[in-house]
Amino acid sequence: MARIYESRKRILVTGGAGFLGSHLIDRLLGQGHEVLCVDNLFTGTKRNIEHLHSHPRFEFMRHDVTFPLFVEVDEIYNLACPASPIHYQHDPVQTTKTSVHGAINMLGLAKRLRCRILQASTSEVYGDPSVHPQTEEYWGNVNPIGVRSCYDEGKRCAETLFFDYHRQHRLEIKVARIFNTYGPRMHLADGRVVSNFVVQALRGQSLTIYGDGSQTRSFCYVDDLVDGLIKLMESPSEVTGPINLGNPDEFTMRQLAESVLKLTGSKSEMQLQPLPPDDPRQRQPDITKARQLLAWQPATKLTDGLQPTVAYFRSLLGLSAST
Numbered sequence: 246m247a248r249i250y251e252s253r254k255r256i257l258v259t260g261g262a263g264f265l266g267s268h269l270i271d272r273l274l275g276q277g278h279e280v281l282c283v284d285n286l287f288t289g290t291k292r293n294i295e296h297l298h299s300h301p302r303f304e305f306m307r308h309d310v311t312f313p314l315f316v317e318v319d320e321i322y323n324l325a326c327p328a329s330p331i332h333y334q335h336d337p338v339q340t341t342k343t344s345v346h347g348a349i350n351m352l353g354l355a356k357r358l359r360c361r362i363l364q365a366s367t368s369e370v371y372g373d374p375s376v377h378p379q380t381e382e383y384w385g386n387v388n389p390i391g392v393r394s395c396y397d398e399g400k401r402c403a404e405t406l407f408f409d410y411h412r413q414h415r416l417e418i419k420v421a422r423i424f425n426t427y428g429p430r431m432h433l434a435d436g437r438v439v440s441n442f443v444v445q446a447l448r449g450q451s452l453t454i455y456g457d458g459s460q461t462r463s464f465c466y467v468d469d470l471v472d473g474l475i476k477l478m479e480s481p482s483e484v485t486g487p488i489n490l491g492n493p494d495e496f497t498m499r500q501l502a503e504s505v506l507k508l509t510g511s512k513s514e515m516q517l518q519p520l521p522p523d524d525p526r527q528r529q530p531d532i533t534k535a536r537q538l539l540a541w542q543p544a545t546k547l548t549d550g551l552q553p554t555v556a557y558f559r560s561l562l563g564l565s566a567s568t
């Protein structure tokens with residue numbers, strides 16, 4: 246008991262009411278820590294954290310990270326930022342502010358507290374990559390003025406800020422480049438491909454394949470990703486990243502649609518729709534660094550991770566298991 250108390254930390258998770266943040270918080274609370282969740286509920290929902298309402302070590306604060314934040318914590322996970330293209334393109338100026346001003350404020354907070362801070366960066370820093378699979382050394386192929394730029398360039402600038410605070414102020418930083426992650430608590434209507442296909446299949450609607458469906462993504466199950474984030478945070482101080490976290494198993498969108506149809510038993514058809522601008526053609530993480538430095542690799546195959554995801558959306562839509 247005393248040991249748990251000694252190792253208990255007070256941890257700030259920004260974006261904690263979102264998909265990834267809420268799973269991370271569950272895990273941190275399970276490890277015996279105290280968690281302060283800061284979120285403006287732009288894309289996150291109270292439903293994701295309602296099971297923690299009366300948890301004695303959990304606290305929620307509604308706050309926008311583009312404004313300064315004065316709290317006392319031992320560690321910071323900075324996840325606040327809309328992640329789906331529909332959401333981050335809804336108010337692109339606010340998206341850039343969230344990444345850039347949000348990073349400055351959270352780095353300022355970490356600097357005052359002299360605490361570790363982890364940034365949820367993204368595979369989007371590689372843009373539409375011409376190097377495949379993507380290693381951390383690749384500088385990317387990013388359009389600075391397109392519709393995805395508010396997210397991509399915002400996240401790239403946040404990485405710059407993290408490394409400048411590290412060099413200039415000796416701050417302990419951890420930068421994770423997260424590749425497409427899926428699982429329960431994804432937003433029903435956020436337009437990301439896994440939630441779209443599962444919901445469409447369960448509702449008997451056509452699966453919307455953008456372009457010809459030959460573009461690829463590599464999908465990581467949320468539990469694996471959370472493992473990786475915590476391992477990175479707990480790694481020795483010289484491990485700053487950037488470090489790729491994702492599942493290297495790569496699929497075309499057509500293959501994903503087929504897996505979803507098979508798992509749900511749905512008779513839905515596939516419907517081709519125009520490819521959104523600047524949609525990356527291919528994406529697959531090289532996770533050699535994560536394997537070597539964190540002894541981390543994903544354990545969940547796509548079909549195994551899709552099962553609890555389908556079950557989640559079934560229940561959210563009020564459908565029975567046999568539907």
Ligand code: NAD
Pocket residue numbers: 259260261262263264265266283284285286287288289290308309310311323324325326327328329343347365366367368422423424425426427432
């Ligand atoms: P999400 O949209 O479910 O969660 C983001 C959370 O941040 C939401 O709860 C939202 O309300 C909150 N938020 C947004 N702007 C805010 C602001 N200004 N102040 C405070 N809170 C704010 O998305 P997610 O999939 O959970 O992504 C979490 C983080 O991981 C994001 O930073 C995202 O860029 C990164 N990421 C996710 C993926 C993925 O596949 N899920 C891939 C790469 C990177």
Ligand code: UDP
Pocket residue numbers: 312313314315316349350351352353354355356357
């Ligand atoms: N900041 C914050 N919480 C803190 C300390 C700082 O939100 O506990 C914000 C502060 O408002 C500032 C930003 O973080 O805008 C960057 O802080 P830093 O000390 O690096 O820069 P400075 O205040 O010198 O501009």
Ligand code: UDP
Pocket residue numbers: 329330425436437438439441442453454455456458460462498520521524525
């Ligand atoms: N996509 C699709 N149908 C959908 C939603 C997305 O074919 O209903 C495609 C999209 O064009 C992209 C891939 O799936 O090529 C992944 O899209 P998502 O928005 O999930 O993530 P990101 O593009 O940010 O990797």
